[in-house]
Amino acid sequence: MKCLVTGAAGFIGSSLVDRLLADGHAVVGFDNFSTGQERFLAQAQQHPGFQLVRADLLDEAAVESAAKGCEMVFHLAANADVRFGLAHPRRDLEQNTIATFNVLEAARKAGIKRIAFSSTGSVYGEAKQIPTPEDGHFPLQTSLYGASKLAGEGLISAYCEGFGMQGLIFRFVSILGERYTHGHVFDFYRQLSTDPSALKVLGNGKQRKSYLYIQDCIDAIFTAMQRAPERGAHVYNLGVDAYVEVNDSIAVICKTLGVQPQLSYTGGERGWVGDNPFIFLDTAKIRALGWSPKCDIAQGVEKTVRYLQANEWVFDARH
Amino acid sequence: MKCLVTGAAGFIGSSLVDRLLADGHAVVGFDNFSTGQERFLAQAQQHPGFQLVRADLLDEAAVESAAKGCEMVFHLAANADVRFGLAHPRRDLEQNTIATFNVLEAARKAGIKRIAFSSTGSVYGEAKQIPTPEDGHFPLQTSLYGASKLAGEGLISAYCEGFGMQGLIFRFVSILGERYTHGHVFDFYRQLSTDPSALKVLGNGKQRKSYLYIQDCIDAIFTAMQRAPERGAHVYNLGVDAYVEVNDSIAVICKTLGVQPQLSYTGGERGWVGDNPFIFLDTAKIRALGWSPKCDIAQGVEKTVRYLQANEWVFDARH
Numbered sequence: 001m002k003c004l005v006t007g008a009a010g011f012i013g014s015s016l017v018d019r020l021l022a023d024g025h026a027v028v029g030f031d032n033f034s035t036g037q038e039r040f041l042a043q044a045q046q047h048p049g050f051q052l053v054r055a056d057l058l059d060e061a062a063v064e065s066a067a068k069g070c071e072m073v074f075h076l077a078a079n080a081d082v083r084f085g086l087a088h089p090r091r092d093l094e095q096n097t098i099a100t101f102n103v104l105e106a107a108r109k110a111g112i113k114r115i116a117f118s119s120t121g122s123v124y125g126e127a128k129q130i131p132t133p134e135d136g137h138f139p140l141q142t143s144l145y146g147a148s149k150l151a152g153e154g155l156i157s158a159y160c161e162g163f164g165m166q167g168l169i170f171r172f173v174s175i176l177g178e179r180y181t182h183g184h185v186f187d188f189y190r191q192l193s194t195d196p197s198a199l200k201v202l203g204n205g206k207q208r209k210s211y212l213y214i215q216d217c218i219d220a221i222f223t224a225m226q227r228a229p230e231r232g233a234h235v236y237n238l239g240v241d242a243y244v245e246v247n248d249s250i251a252v253i254c255k256t257l258g259v260q261p262q263l264s265y266t267g268g269e270r271g272w273v274g275d276n277p278f279i280f281l282d283t284a285k286i287r288a289l290g291w292s293p294k295c296d297i298a299q300g301v302e303k304t305v306r307y308l309q310a311n312e313w314v315f316d317a318r319h
Numbered sequence: 320m321k322c323l324v325t326g327a328a329g330f331i332g333s334s335l336v337d338r339l340l341a342d343g344h345a346v347v348g349f350d351n352f353s354t355g356q357e358r359f360l361a362q363a364q365q366h367p368g369f370q371l372v373r374a375d376l377l378d379e380a381a382v383e384s385a386a387k388g389c390e391m392v393f394h395l396a397a398n399a400d401v402r403f404g405l406a407h408p409r410r411d412l413e414q415n416t417i418a419t420f421n422v423l424e425a426a427r428k429a430g431i432k433r434i435a436f437s438s439t440g441s442v443y444g445e446a447k448q449i450p451t452p453e454d455g456h457f458p459l460q461t462s463l464y465g466a467s468k469l470a471g472e473g474l475i476s477a478y479c480e481g482f483g484m485q486g487l488i489f490r491f492v493s494i495l496g497e498r499y500t501h502g503h504v505f506d507f508y509r510q511l512s513t514d515p516s517a518l519k520v521l522g523n524g525k526q527r528k529s530y531l532y533i534q535d536c537i538d539a540i541f542t543a544m545q546r547a548p549e550r551g552a553h554v555y556n557l558g559v560d561a562y563v564e565v566n567d568s569i570a571v572i573c574k575t576l577g578v579q580p581q582l583s584y585t586g587g588e589r590g591w592v593g594d595n596p597f598i599f600l601d602t603a604k605i606r607a608l609g610w611s612p613k614c615d616i617a618q619g620v621e622k623t624v625r626y627l628q629a630n631e632w633v634f635d636a637r638h
Contacts, residue, residue: 136457142477154465154467
């Protein structure tokens with residue numbers, strides 16, 4: 001089938017594009033390159049089934065034009081800068097909520113009946129139940145990022161109900177692996193490549209995090225695409241059944257790099273205001289469709305470090 | 320204190336304005352009069368503490384200007400046309416979600432630390448637990464209206480977390496009483512005033528609904544304003560501990576009017592796509608603050624019919 005992938009030049013987007021093309025699908029990749037990387041699409045650009053649209057999702061006409069003739073939308077474009085949301089509150093609203101609305105309207109006008117959406121475990125706020133299931137407690141939002149993604153989920157659900165669409169909503173933990181360009185491992189690698197003798201850690205290092213390897217993430221998206229019920233909105237947590245402390249992932253990074261830095265901590269239970277101390281998701285629902293991750297957290301962190309070592313250009317690229 | 324009330328010329332907004340003024344507060348009323356009524360503000364306009372701003376919440380400069388010098392915002396403005404959301408999907412996004420964002424930004428810039436927000440029991444979608452508590456299951460959205468209101472809630476929560484504000488989020492059942500201008504009772508009254516011998520009912524008439532009387536609703540808002548914890552977002556269901564079927568409220572209407580129409584039903588369990596078959600809220604949380612409603616559903620329906628009889632001009636007004 002012909003698919004529209006928004007955020008096609010991003011970490012997850014470009015990985016999905018490559019897999020869709022390998023699987024025989026035609027892909028219209030849509031990206032404004034605000035954080036996307038040309039080089040992530042180098043392989044796709046060689047493929048005759050790939051077409052790139054360089055535009056912003058706030059440009060309604062561009063989205064509508066790109067959606068024409070497609071059968072499914074993978075809406076992955078987002079402002080993923082969770083940490084600095086408070087510095088520019090309108091960005092999450094525009095890039096996550098309004099952009100999602102524009103994608104839905106374009107899909108509806110193009111007669112597209114299927115949409116997959118990258119949401120986040122951040123929508124659980126301060127989860128009362130851990131591991132957190134999809135239909136657990138009704139949470140309060142603690143970040144503009146989570147709020148804007150939940151708003152996107154709500155729009156998709158309402159469109160599914162109102163217009164007979166299928167919506168696949170994925171609530172991700174942090175994703176790691178090839179093309180990873182922001183988050184703990186990225187920041188730590190960058191610090192250590194400048195000065196292998198010292199590492200500054202936000203918070204107390206005991207923040208627990210669960211990471212999923214990018215190719216396992218793409219597998220899960222394909223699994224849901226093939227096996228989820230046809231009509232309506234379906235929410236799937238994506239993650240692994242384990243977690244690490246930030247300190248554990250620092251240990252893997254240091255071991256992989258062969259360095260032994262002096263660690264210093266800014267202190268406190270969270271890295272920044274609105275940071276979730278712990279996102280750990282119950283993934284029974286996506287596992288029930290037959291998916292399971294092939295890579296554990298330590299392997300994911302190590303693969304990420306190896307990728308960054310081989311691709312130091314990503315540190316000079318604009319994020 | 321000086322308060323900003325958005326949607327000041329609406330059903331709930333104008334009732335709140337009158338109570339705030341009676342309670343000694345100064346009020347800046349903000350309304351674009353898309354559905355608000357001049358006549359609802361006739362009493363307020365006589366009051367020296369009232370100031371009216373005729374503008375749209377999408378006009379950021381107008382909202383910022385209106386917020387200056389206020390200590391609290393009551394954000395009641397909304398597109399409340401739940402039923403026809405699918406006919407104009409962008410309206411809920413703009414009037415409910417983006418407008419709420421603009422109000423929050425204006426409040427933040429004006430140094431306002433308190434905001435009250437009219438949300439809706441529709442955010443519970445197809446509730447799994449009835450009566451539905453505030454922190455029950457994480458719902459899927461079934462209407463664009465519910466989705467847009469939940470998006471507003473999320474923005475408020477995130478602002479409270481990020482900027483140290485207090486947010487009072489009220490999830491209403493349907494509200495009835497003086498100045499009521501849309502919904503079942505309004506539609507039925509209008510039909511019966513044209514032809515007292517016949518009444519057409521959407522659905523099978525067995526849809527269960529819970530209604531709260533407007534003055535009880537305003538009491539609840541005042542109670543939370545005085546007794547809710549200072550910091551953070553606090554969600555309160557507002558409703559009565561009882562429900563009726565649409566047929567029951569038809570019986571009260573007919574008795575009050577002294578008519579005996581032939582009833583015809585369009586059939587089906589819901590009035591329209593996205594209509595909730597049953598919204599019945601657990602109100603233990605607001606009751607724990609000392610509030611309880613003074614008026615039951617039948618009394619609320621009867622008061623509404625009496626109001627409509629005395630104010631038939633509302634049927635000629637633009638809604």
